Amino acid sequence: MFVDRAVVELTAGTGGSGAESFRRESGVPRGGPNGGDGGRGGDIVLVADDQLSTLLDYSYRRHYKATRGQHGMGSNKTGRAGEDLELKVPPGTVVRDADSGELIGELLEPGDRLVAAKGGRGGRGNARFATSTQQAPRRWEPGEEGEERRVELVLKLIADVGLVGEPNAGKSTFLSVVTRARPKVADYPFTTLTPNLGVVELSDFRTFVIADIPGIIEGAHEGKGLGHQFLRHVERTRTLALMVPLDAEDPAAEYERLRVELESYSPELAGKPHCLVFTKADLLPDPDEIPEVDAPDAWGRFMVSSVSRVGLQALLEALHARARDTREAEEAEATEPEAW
Incomplete structure (x- = not known):
């Protein structure tokens, strides 16, 4: 429990x-x-x-x-x-x-x-x-x-990267593939009932921690679904990965719903740097066809498939670099002498 x-x-x-x-x-x-x-x-x-x-x-x-x-x-x-x-x-x-x-x-x-x-x-x-x-x-x-x-x-879980998405966005599958964590994975909503942590191991002994947060639905900031109960766990992450499945009816609308829920829960949380990750790329007939989603605040866009492992390495390298840069900036700010 x-x-x-x-x-x-x-x-x-x-x-x-x-x-x-x-x-x-x-x-x-x-x-x-x-x-x-x-x-x-x-x-x-x-x-x-x-x-x-x-x-x-x-x-x-x-x-x-x-x-x-x-x-x-x-x-x-x-x-x-x-x-x-x-x-x-x-x-x-x-x-x-x-x-x-x-x-x-x-x-x-x-x-x-x-x-x-x-x-x-x-x-x-x-x-x-x-x-x-x-x-x-x-x-x-x-x-x-x-x-x-x-x-x-x-x-509040301490992680470098927080995975945010609606139920069945592919967060748990992604976590189970890129780390040794073994969250429950199934094809029905709200499979994930509790947050999960996993450690990504890259070459040259580089590591970072990913937190998989239970699915967020519209109205989560008001206590609907499971998202509100666990949104606090992404408050300490250094960057967010907003995950939108390519089999969604309207990927642009789903991305916007996630942004609205984060903003409604905490403006500070919504202000954290984030990237946009399209999941389930194996369902696309043309793997190079990325949906048009207006995301000017995202620092990157990626398309991955956890099943076929398409695009995973590029995403992990980018997440590690972003988390590292943010960590170094935080440490520099903490050691900066106060102005008289």
Whole structure:
């Protein structure tokens, strides 16, 4: 089962209370206060783990609580801190406050860490309150409560290229041919019920990742069909491949519908660079006859057949080059010094 959204309730550990204690030993009649501080409560930390691909585990359990800190003790002994609770999530997880919608952070790369709920501070013991005028304080502090919050986890797949098309556009067949992924392929609409990822391997050890998104129909941005549920997964792709089958009644109208749905869902998504890919070229009597489709914003047009493998290599080389250039531009922008 593919689960790409979950809401969990997190309770970080409460800090331990400070101690009230006085030094008692032979020869020291007035040893003074020696109550130690309480230990801090444990944090709840989200960790990106590349062994995970869904948020399925969080559909079985919703409540998570870190351990509290121990109380302070005499002889100026600080209580032991509570252990942090680490929760593993797949890379590409966005973390938001479920009540306010505020973005807490993102975990994009394996090993990324994010403190989702911070443990409470330990209380001070009476040794901390000793002064020249109050040498035997009986004052101490309780530990602070750990942070409590409802957190929404949303998974957005990380891929270089996103395949976008209506049901039966040939996306899954294409993915199964050019990668080692094995999505379900059949001749009826909505065969693909969950997003699929595949790695394309080219010569000279060049690779890039393709995401196959379930079919998008008219009205997907309003929640119709499966497209709206999974359109978020193409938000992080570097380029899109809009796939139009050559057996469509009106290829130009189908291409325009895809553009409208992307724009309606997210103008930023619609602004991503895209190419136009005509699929099922083996159905054409004349393989050189490309339908007339007005696509001035597309950076390229390709005609492929996954069955006969016509045009696949040229398309893959172009997609790799485009994803590489976009990645390099992103890295250059990230390292560019800020203007004073």
